[in-house]
Amino acid sequence: MNILVCISRVPDTATRILVGPDGKTIDTQGIKYVISPYDEYGIEEGLRLKEKNGGTVTAVTVGSEGSTDILRTALAMCVDKAVLIKADTHKDSYFVAKNLAEYAKEINPDIIFMGRQSVDYDSLQMPSMVSEFLGIPSVSVVSKLTIADGKATAERDVEGGKEIVEASLPCIISCQKGLNEPRYPKLPDIMKAKSKPIETREAIQTDEKVTVLGMSIPLKQRAGRILGDGDGDIDELVRLLHEEAKII
Amino acid sequence: MNKILVFLEGQANKLKRSSFEAISAARTLATGAGIPFAGIIINGTKEQVKSVGDYGLSDVVNAKHELMETYSSTAAANVLHQVIQSENADVILFAGNAKGLELAPRVAAKLEAGYIGDCVELEFRDGNIIAKKPVYAGKSQITVKVNSDRKVYSLRPNVFTATKVDGTIAITTKDYAPNLSEDDKKAFVTAMMKNEGKMDVLEADIIVSGGRGIKGTENYNLIENLAAAFGGAVGASRAVVDAGWRPHSEQVGQTGKTVSPTLYVACGISGAVQHLAGMSTSKVIVAINKDKDAPIFKVCDYGIVGDLFAVVPKLTEKVKHITGK
Numbered sequence: 337m338n339i340l341v342c343i344s345r346v347p348d349t350a351t352r353i354l355v356g357p358d359g360k361t362i363d364t365q366g367i368k369y370v371i372s373p374y375d376e377y378g379i380e381e382g383l384r385l386k387e388k389n390g391g392t393v394t395a396v397t398v399g400s401e402g403s404t405d406i407l408r409t410a411l412a413m414c415v416d417k418a419v420l421i422k423a424d425t426h427k428d429s430y431f432v433a434k435n436l437a438e439y440a441k442e443i444n445p446d447i448i449f450m451g452r453q454s455v456d457y458d459s460l461q462m463p464s465m466v467s468e469f470l471g472i473p474s475v476s477v478v479s480k481l482t483i484a485d486g487k488a489t490a491e492r493d494v495e496g497g498k499e500i501v502e503a504s505l506p507c508i509i510s511c512q513k514g515l516n517e518p519r520y521p522k523l524p525d526i527m528k529a530k531s532k533p534i535e536t537r538e539a540i541q542t543d544e545k546v547t548v549l550g551m552s553i554p555l556k557q558r559a560g561r562i563l564g565d566g567d568g569d570i571d572e573l574v575r576l577l578h579e580e581a582k583i584i
Numbered sequence: 585m586n587k588i589l590v591f592l593e594g595q596a597n598k599l600k601r602s603s604f605e606a607i608s609a610a611r612t613l614a615t616g617a618g619i620p621f622a623g624i625i626i627n628g629t630k631e632q633v634k635s636v637g638d639y640g641l642s643d644v645v646n647a648k649h650e651l652m653e654t655y656s657s658t659a660a661a662n663v664l665h666q667v668i669q670s671e672n673a674d675v676i677l678f679a680g681n682a683k684g685l686e687l688a689p690r691v692a693a694k695l696e697a698g699y700i701g702d703c704v705e706l707e708f709r710d711g712n713i714i715a716k717k718p719v720y721a722g723k724s725q726i727t728v729k730v731n732s733d734r735k736v737y738s739l740r741p742n743v744f745t746a747t748k749v750d751g752t753i754a755i756t757t758k759d760y761a762p763n764l765s766e767d768d769k770k771a772f773v774t775a776m777m778k779n780e781g782k783m784d785v786l787e788a789d790i791i792v793s794g795g796r797g798i799k800g801t802e803n804y805n806l807i808e809n810l811a812a813a814f815g816g817a818v819g820a821s822r823a824v825v826d827a828g829w830r831p832h833s834e835q836v837g838q839t840g841k842t843v844s845p846t847l848y849v850a851c852g853i854s855g856a857v858q859h860l861a862g863m864s865t866s867k868v869i870v871a872i873n874k875d876k877d878a879p880i881f882k883v884c885d886y887g888i889v890g891d892l893f894a895v896v897p898k899l900t901e902k903v904k905h906i907t908g909k
């Protein structure tokens with residue numbers, strides 16, 4: 337099987353976020369970058385499919401030169417090939433989607449894995465957009481997957497339960513926690529990954545569909561009333577919920 | 585801007601509450617821009633759309649096709665695309681629930697339009713729509729606009745208020761017959777498994793969540809009882825899910841669900857950033873924790889510093905007293 341995994345480079349989820357000098361993006365000083373957590377499920381699922389059916393797993397990312405670090409991590413997890421679609425400035429999701437679709441058209445994968453969301457802009461759109469550009473189906477937020485007889489049967493999280501969705505191949509699957517347990521790269525593989533080639537190509541340009549006007553750290557004013565644990569305090573909490581917040 | 589179209593989603597004999605929220609958001613934008621707005625429903629029933637007038641929506645397009653009896657995201661995107669063209673609509677709103685988050689970007693791609701997902705604010709200003717959406721797991725927020733003529737948005741559920749209008753408005757429903765073939769159903773739902781008897785955190789107005797402080801699955805009845813007293817749903821931190829005490833479907837946070845209830849009660853939860861990512865837009869947050877320095881107290885409206893094993897049962901009784909549940 338020809339398997340493509342799209343990965344995105346994001347600040348480590350524990351990072352403190354500060355607004356940068358331009359007032360529109362984050363201050364990148366001292367930030368440690370990682371593969372977006374959901375994308376690791378995609379890499380793992382791709383590797384498992386290959387181990388079962390044979391084939392190749394390609395990891396691709398649209399990003400700056402700096403994104404080679406996450407491609408090295410993917411190589412250390414033993415994907416066969418790593419591709420950087422080089423774009424020096426961060427553009428919008430449409431730009432990334434067009435570039436991913438362009439690349440996918442070239443290598444014609446049987447299946448494409450993505451993460452549920454990229455935990456930077458949490459744009460929540462790549463799987464649907466790319467699949468539309470490719471004219472293939474997609475299933476989002478998948479926590480269980482079976483591939484057989486040229487089709488994918490996926491379980492996906494919806495309000496109040498789970499939905500079973502059947503999709504014809506080729507298709508795009510966006511991965512949710514629970515799909516698998518991603519492997520840790522082994523030390524010898526990390527060493528080997530350092531000298532493996534990374535294919536680099538220039539991104540195609542698109543017009544800007546969305547523009548960020550500003551970024552702020554939301555400061556929702558919370559009452560912040562801290563009480564003790566005496567009976568009187570609990571009474572006071574109930575009163576506040578009843579009379580001040582008017583919730584009960 | 586010409587016309588706003590709101591995607592309406594039925595559930596049994598009604599519309600989902602998130603659809604009413606989207607209608608209200610559309611109405612505010614339409615009033616600001618001085619343009620009309622309409623609803624679009626796929627295989628809707630009279631019963632389902634009958635209350636939209638209460639929220640100020642008078643025009644509904646009902647796209648009917650037998651192939652849509654089972655839901656298909658690929659086919660639904662095609663149907664919407666056709667209706668958008670025929671209505672000459674250029675602003676499309678979706679509720680940002682499981683279906684909307686999958687469908688909205690598909691429609692945007694078909695239209696070659698800019699899309700902003702998971703909006704928490706939409707405002708008509710200087711001839712454009714200015715949106716706000718959380719980024720970096722809610723640790724920051726961006727103000728953003730769409731440049732293309734056609735614009736697609738999805739709205740985080742429970743954030744926009746569904747507001748009724750005075751009096752009743754007559755509803756005109758227009759049937760629309762989309763062109764569809766079997767080939768459009770490249771992905772379709774074959775079954776739905778409901779979490780029996782349990783309210784989902786994504787649909788609850790009130791959520792009571794437990795953290796590692798609950799110490800074991802055997803104590804979770806404390807959380808369940810408090811949730812029942814409020815008439816709410818049960819949630820959990822990742823520590824609790826990873827320990828196998830609760831199913832992943834209840835996990836709130838960055839790798840769980842993003843919720844925005846009216847009331848969120850965190851019991852024995854420290855308030856790690858990844859947990860906050862999933863609940864920080866809740867209207868009111870209550871924290872119960874024995875450690876007065878727990879980070880959750882920095883983001884709560886009301887906090888109780890104390891042992892949850894003593895506090896929660898007492899609180900449950902007192903809440904029951906008021907709610908009668």
Ligand SMILES: Cc1cc2nc3c(=O)[nH]c(=O)nc-3n(C[C@H](O)[C@H](O)[C@H](O)COP(=O)(O)OP(=O)(O)OC[C@H]3O[C@@H](n4cnc5c(N)ncnc54)[C@H](O)[C@@H]3O)c2cc1C
Nearest residue numbers: 795796797821822823837838839840852853854858874892
């Ligand atoms: C990539 C990534 C994704 C993650 N995603 C999520 C996610 O989706 N959701 C999530 O929740 N976490 C997530 N986490 C984990 C997160 O970092 C925390 O580890 C987790 O939220 C901690 O859970 P907790 O608050 O229940 O436990 P702890 O941090 O151990 O806190 C337990 C709290 O209980 C209090 N306590 C103990 N006993 C009592 C008592 N008797 N009475 C009252 N209080 C008591 C303690 O004071 C403490 O504050 C993620 C982490 C990573 C790295």
Ligand SMILES: Nc1ncnc2c1ncn2[C@@H]1O[C@H](COP(=O)(O)O)[C@@H](O)[C@H]1O
Nearest residue numbers: 342344398450451453454459460461462
């Ligand atoms: N720059 C990128 N390069 C490659 N894949 C990406 C990129 N951005 C997002 N993706 C993929 O799309 C998924 C969903 O991202 P998003 O729609 O941006 O939230 C991610 O989990 C990745 O799999």
